[in-house]
Amino acid sequence: MRSGFLKYGVAAFLAAALPASAQEFGDAAAGEAVFGRCSGCHQVGPSARNRVGPQLNGIFGRQAATVDGFRYSNAFQRAGAKGLEWHIDELDAFLENPKQLVPGTRMSFRGISDEGERADLIAYLRQYSDSPANIPEADPTAMATDHEVAPDILALVGDPEYGEYLSSECTTCHRVDGQDAGIPSIVLWPEEDFVIAMHAYKAKVREHPVMNMVAGRLSDEEIAALAAYFAKIESQ
Numbered sequence: 133m134r135s136g137f138l139k140y141g142v143a144a145f146l147a148a149a150l151p152a153s154a155q156e157f158g159d160a161a162a163g164e165a166v167f168g169r170c171s172g173c174h175q176v177g178p179s180a181r182n183r184v185g186p187q188l189n190g191i192f193g194r195q196a197a198t199v200d201g202f203r204y205s206n207a208f209q210r211a212g213a214k215g216l217e218w219h220i221d222e223l224d225a226f227l228e229n230p231k232q233l234v235p236g237t238r239m240s241f242r243g244i245s246d247e248g249e250r251a252d253l254i255a256y257l258r259q260y261s262d263s264p265a266n267i268p269e270a271d272p273t274a275m276a277t278d279h280e281v282a283p284d285i286l287a288l289v290g291d292p293e294y295g296e297y298l299s300s301e302c303t304t305c306h307r308v309d310g311q312d313a314g315i316p317s318i319v320l321w322p323e324e325d326f327v328i329a330m331h332a333y334k335a336k337v338r339e340h341p342v343m344n345m346v347a348g349r350l351s352d353e354e355i356a357a358l359a360a361y362f363a364k365i366e367s368q
Contacts, residue, residue: 158248160341163256166249170241176260185239191218192261196234207236223254255341279332286324288356295361298354301346308365318362326359 173185180187186199197212332338333347
């Protein structure tokens, strides 16, 4: 919990009310369906605009009441001025009971009582923020005991040039200089470990909302190509 928000005076409420899973993320795909309840007032994604409520791109780590061009209620302006920032716990508390977290808000939304649905919605919104460290990262090293991958998949010979072409989505978060800045380095990973890890994410054996989404879109050949590229890339 951020100290600024503690000063906001709701620390006792959060300590008593937040479920243990508030630190976890749910299923982003399921969260998209939950977001349907919010879409009458809010938008998120590449073409999102302010509507009845502010657009929700980049909400993680953002101070409350700071979206450009949106006129916030006095209640939200006070909350932001007193240090309310949107992180996992704060979003979970707000989605459960908006008026308890921000008394006086104009929002007519009563909240989402189901803990799992809140986690799914948070995972969905997280896809549109730029601070991956806000999601607890899984241990990046996967050994064969973590997930069984068919021998024919492990035998695929990846094309490193194709892997470089595909790598831009990876390097949005993982640094190519080999440094670990809250997101583990994947430079010079052994190819087999990389393939096993990605297939574990793809099968959701390893839970991580962003990695589950990214790996789920990749074919076996594309995973092999990325493994070949990152195994040989020179740290930049």
